[in-house]
Amino acid sequence: MLSTRVKFLKESATLKINAMVNRLKSEGKDIYNLTAGEPDFAPPEEAKQAVINAVAKNLSKYTPTPGIAELRELIAKKTNVQQPALASHPWKPADVVVTNGGKQAIFDAILCLIDRGDEVIIPAPYWLSYPEMVKAAEGVTKVIQTDFSQHYKMTPKQLNAAITSKTKMLIINSPSNPTGALYSREEQKAIGEVLEAHPHVWILSDEIYDRIEFKVGSWSSFLQVNPSLRERTITVNGLSKSGAMTGWRIGWSVTPDSLTPALIALQGHSTSGICSLSQAAAVAALKAPSELFETQRLQYLHRRNLALEVLRKSAKIKVVEPEGAFYLFVDVQDALEENQNADGFAEKLLQEIQVAVVSGVDFGAPTCLRISFATDEKTLLEACSRLVEFCNRTTERLR
Ligand SMILES: Cc1ncc(COP(=O)(O)O)c(C=O)c1O
Structure with missing residues (x-):
């Protein structure tokens, strides 16, 4: 029934993982969510005011x-x-x-x-x-x-x-x-x-x-x-x-x-x-003055550095220092089980240590995970520490 054009379109990976996160949350579990593809900041006040004015002016x-x-x-x-x-x-x-x-x-x-x-x-x-x-x-x-x-x-x-x-x-x-x-x-x-x-x-x-x-x-x-x-x-x-x-x-x-x-x-x-x-x-x-955006940039930089420091504590996590955006992309090939790819690994992270990250499979990198640092420091640090501990336990798990 569907056209060939849309028949093979895939559901977004972020939607998939977020559906799982929501299910676990509804069961009362606390989830450390690092899947956000969007800033955790509010828009500039100037922009908010402009919308209010536009509504008042019947635009x-x-x-x-x-x-x-x-x-x-x-x-x-x-x-x-x-x-x-x-x-x-x-x-x-x-x-x-x-x-x-x-x-x-x-x-x-x-x-x-x-x-x-x-x-x-x-x-x-x-x-x-x-x-x-x-x-x-x-x-x-x-x-x-x-x-x-x-x-x-x-x-x-x-x-x-x-x-x-x-x-x-x-x-x-x-x-x-x-x-x-x-x-x-x-x-x-x-x-x-x-x-x-x-x-x-x-x-x-x-x-x-x-x-x-x-x-x-x-x-x-x-x-x-x-x-x-x-x-x-x-x-x-x-x-x-x-x-x-x-x-x-x-x-x-x-x-x-x-x-x-x-x-x-x-x-x-x-x-x-x-x-x-x-x-x-x-x-x-x-x-709006560009200083507004500078505050956000500095926050992202600070969080990036915090997360990097933690992630580098596992030899099983290969991480490149990101130079922009708000993502860390980590290769966890050395922590994967036999026949497991990042989809299975991400699911396990969610179920076993309540950490949500996006699998790299749909990004064209089947042994990698995307970690978003567009979130508060506490969540970020706890999630990264859990991930490190989980990966360092890999040898035990694989034995
Ligand atoms: C690389 C890249 N390009 C484009 C977009 C689309 O952004 P928008 O939300 O403005 O459609 C995104 C959003 O995630 C993105 O990550």
């Missing part, structure tokens, strides 16, 4: 499909600030499409560019929605496998080897969900040089965690490093993560003239413009 009508003018202008400005290398050909408000979260921006770009059989290169570990979106567009995902030893970043050589005449798009995500990896300027430049030689390949740069970098100035926007790729790069961003507004669904894409009208047409016939109240919030958040 309840349809808005233009690609977003209200003031918001598109602010987004173009933000992008131009992050991409000064494009100063001779900066982005205009008309290049911006405001979407229901970064997710819709990515999905619409894929739908507008990918035909049946087109290949999309996705480095693994990846955000689990990318391959499912490619599937829905009847495209073919080509995974580039990266691992702990390369800090979960693809090399230019791997990228070059993966490109074929059918490649239509590369998706790059820095800082990354789930690994926290951040590509340096030099690394992005080397990737850009490979892409220079393949003019048929589009680049989707998912920059949704842009403000959450742990070394100030380490992050840069893909186009800032590779301005010559402007005419085939989609920059995706939003306020879900760095603005702590996941539920208000504010994302966007900034795209060249060859793509933007198609994105607007698609959105015009699907969701239309996003909620008028959320757009008011987004305007206020983009005008």
